[in-house]
Amino acid sequence: MKRQDLLLRLRSILISIVFIVIVLLAVILLVPKWIGRGSLIKQEKGLEEAVEALEDKNLKLKQEKDALENDPVYLEKIARDELGLKRADEIIYKFEDE
Secondary structure, X not given: OHHHHHHHHHHHHHHHHHHXXXXXXXXXXXXXXXXXXHHHHHHHHHHHHHHHHHHHHXXXXXXXXXXXXXXXXXXXXXXXXXXXXXXXXXXXXXXXXX
16 A cells, blocks of 8 residues: 555656646746747837838828929929029029128
């Protein structure tokens, strides 16, 4: 009887040790992946924000392109403000600030 009790006790200890080893291996293997996943989620969020900013910029550029092609008032404004152009019958006066 004592031998059977001893064997049962050893068997339960062995099962406990195997279970603990399996849990430890799972923790050792999975924790770095969970940490890496958090990093990837942050990176994905940053990339999504960058894509959104680029899409906004692209939309503004398309609107400006459309305005330059189809809006003569806007085209004239750009020509005057950015290129310093004038009409043939105009004289431009520039005043210097004191």
